[in-house]
Amino acid sequence: MITKQSARRTSATAKRVLQQLGHDRRSVALMLVVPAVLLILFKYVYTGNAALFDQIGPQLLGIFPFIIMFLVTSVTMVRERTSGTLERLLTTPLARGELIGGYALAFGSAALLQSVVTTAVALGPLSMKVNSVWVIAVFAIVDALLGTALGLLMSAFARTEFQAVQFMPAIVLPQLLLCGLLNPRPEMAVVLRWISNVLPLSYVTDAFTRARTVQGLDAQMWRDLAILTGCLILALGLASTTLRRRTP
Amino acid sequence: MMNKAEYAIRIQDLVVVRGRRLVLDELSATIGAGSVTGLLGPSGCGKTTLIRCIAGIQLVKSGTVEVLGEPAGVATLRSRVAYVTQASSVYPDLTVMQNLVYFAALTDRSASDVAKALDQVGLTANRTDLTGNLSGGQRTRVSLAAALLCEPELFLLDEPTVGLDPVLRRDLWKLFGDLAAAGHTLLVSSHVMDEAARCEQVLLLREGKLIADDTPDGLRHQTGQDDLEQAFLTLAERAGHPEEPNADQERQAS
Numbered sequence: 001m002i003t004k005q006s007a008r009r010t011s012a013t014a015k016r017v018l019q020q021l022g023h024d025r026r027s028v029a030l031m032l033v034v035p036a037v038l039l040i041l042f043k044y045v046y047t048g049n050a051a052l053f054d055q056i057g058p059q060l061l062g063i064f065p066f067i068i069m070f071l072v073t074s075v076t077m078v079r080e081r082t083s084g085t086l087e088r089l090l091t092t093p094l095a096r097g098e099l100i101g102g103y104a105l106a107f108g109s110a111a112l113l114q115s116v117v118t119t120a121v122a123l124g125p126l127s128m129k130v131n132s133v134w135v136i137a138v139f140a141i142v143d144a145l146l147g148t149a150l151g152l153l154m155s156a157f158a159r160t161e162f163q164a165v166q167f168m169p170a171i172v173l174p175q176l177l178l179c180g181l182l183n184p185r186p187e188m189a190v191v192l193r194w195i196s197n198v199l200p201l202s203y204v205t206d207a208f209t210r211a212r213t214v215q216g217l218d219a220q221m222w223r224d225l226a227i228l229t230g231c232l233i234l235a236l237g238l239a240s241t242t243l244r245r246r247t248p
Numbered sequence: 249m250m251n252k253a254e255y256a257i258r259i260q261d262l263v264v265v266r267g268r269r270l271v272l273d274e275l276s277a278t279i280g281a282g283s284v285t286g287l288l289g290p291s292g293c294g295k296t297t298l299i300r301c302i303a304g305i306q307l308v309k310s311g312t313v314e315v316l317g318e319p320a321g322v323a324t325l326r327s328r329v330a331y332v333t334q335a336s337s338v339y340p341d342l343t344v345m346q347n348l349v350y351f352a353a354l355t356d357r358s359a360s361d362v363a364k365a366l367d368q369v370g371l372t373a374n375r376t377d378l379t380g381n382l383s384g385g386q387r388t389r390v391s392l393a394a395a396l397l398c399e400p401e402l403f404l405l406d407e408p409t410v411g412l413d414p415v416l417r418r419d420l421w422k423l424f425g426d427l428a429a430a431g432h433t434l435l436v437s438s439h440v441m442d443e444a445a446r447c448e449q450v451l452l453l454r455e456g457k458l459i460a461d462d463t464p465d466g467l468r469h470q471t472g473q474d475d476l477e478q479a480f481l482t483l484a485e486r487a488g489h490p491e492e493p494n495a496d497q498e499r500q501a502s
Contacts, residue, residue: 005356012353020341023378084337091303091331092354092398093323246307246321248266 009094013102014109017076021110031072031114035064036121043126054212057128059181061118061136062208065111065144066201067172073107073151074164081155086243096243100236104148111144112137135211135221142228143204149235156242175201180209200231256281256402256433257302262311264297264456271297273456274311279435279449284428286447287437288480294456295437296334299404302435303331316401327355330395334406336387340380344371344390347379351394365397368423370416385412392420403427403434409443421446441477452483459487 021028039060046053080086089099119136122128130136154171158164178188178196185196185206196202207224214221257279264272271294279285287295300306301313304321313320316328338347348362366372369389374382379390392408405424409417421443424434428448436447444450445464452460452467460467460483468474471482 008356009354012350016339016342016346016350019346020339023341083340084333084335085339087305088331088333088337089354091305091326091329092351093326094354246305248307 010098010101014105017106035118058208058212059205062204065140066147069144069147070151073148074155075161077155078158078164090245096240107148115140131215139207146232152239175199179205203227254281258314260312263309265309281433282431283448284424284434285449286444287451288444289453293453329402330400331404332395336391338390345375355398361397365393369393405436444476459483
């Protein structure tokens with residue numbers, strides 16, 4: 001049940017997280033600019049092979065928000081856990097769902113802004129071809145939220161910010177290798193394909209690949225969206241169980 | 249001064265075990281409503297654990313803690329009890345004002361409550377400063393202000409005066425007294441024995457056991473010591489723990 005107070009606490013939390021981000025101008029600049037710069041780099045690395053860039057360009061649009069939101073969220077949340085503010089928050093009327101909702105709202109909007117910048121650079125100066133821009137936006141938000149949710153979850157297993165950063169290669173890189181970016185999934189060895197089937201980033205990549213050629217959302221993209229939403233809910237649910245009020 | 253029927257906290261046979269260590273050992277006590285109660289004892293004696301039990305965030309082995317007529321930790325108590333941890337638990341990367349406005353929003357308080365709390369802790373001039381740039385004592389006061397603005401019925405303050413200069417300490421103790429006079433209940437922990445003199449009721453904790461529960465005058469009377477520090481030593485010896493005082497501190501380090 002969403003009451004007025006509950007909505008107020010959630011939005012206050014989102015505002016607070018964004019204010020914290022706002023005081024860290026350098027991080028904001030890196031979040032907004034780095035993906036676009038990387039995309040430009042990819043474009044010129046594949047100068048002689050425009051077809052290849054046309055193929056992986058849209059996939060990259062889906063991968064950046066995921067990686068960056070995972071990192072930002074897990075580090076922020078570890079900070080919240082180790083500084084004692086989480087313990088304090090859990091003694092206030094703020095519910096766990098409201099806290100997680102606030103985080104998702106704040107980082108979701110940051111991800112949207114990042115996607116707008118990256119997509120604008122991709123479609124403009126880099127003349128990447130995509131059929132439906134809004135489809136890109138929808139999937140970018142969902143997969144940024146998925147990154148946020150996994151970051152929240154993994155923060156429970158990190159005692160320090162340094163450990164949280166180490167989770168990035170551990171959780172994200174295997175997904176990056178198996179998602180179909182480097183080699184299309186149907187061409188992978190059977191076992192690897194099975195593994196890639198249970199990794200959420202694979203469905204992000206599938207959807208962004210189809211966004212290049214398909215108009216709007218086709219049945220398979222709806223399926224991808226459903227799977228990603230399911231993963232998102234599962235990760236958020238698991239993350240909320242790691243926020244224990246009573247601790248030893 | 250304290251009406252026995254009017255208690256804010258009632259603890260019965262509380263046992264807390266952390267790892268293999270017995271932190272609180274069958275502790276029972278009642279804390280009067282509308283008063284300042286001091287929780288005193290050396291570092292590592294279990295003060296923070298006891299406060300966490302009352303805040304409802306500590307896993308306990310057995311025993312009960314009743315707070316404002318309800319079991320500690322139930323959701324309805326979260327707007328009636330404020331817990332200020334020993335380390336200042338506010339956001340260093342927000343301004344003082346942004347911190348307080350956030351905590352005000354969580355408990356449905358307004359901007360005027362924020363202004364009042366800032367004034368109470370003497371940080372009005374620092375409201376636009378980044379909290380992380382303040383001194384340790386100032387950060388502690390931001391943390392305290394975040395609790396004050398919620399106007400809870402019960403304040404749980406874990407060593408709120410550590411590292412403050414004597415003038416500020418005196419001002420804060422005056423504030424605690426004023427809050428109690430206005431009907432709030434305060435449980436204030438400290439390892440500085442002279443702070444016990446400012447409380448109406450004093451709980452002395454040593455190695456997880458309650459060795460005294462009395463008024464400051466009562467403590468002086470029962471030990472025949474004028475100085476509360478000496479009174480504590482007498483009580484500790486009576487309780488039969490002839491260990492070196494340093495043993496406690498070493499234990500806390502783990």
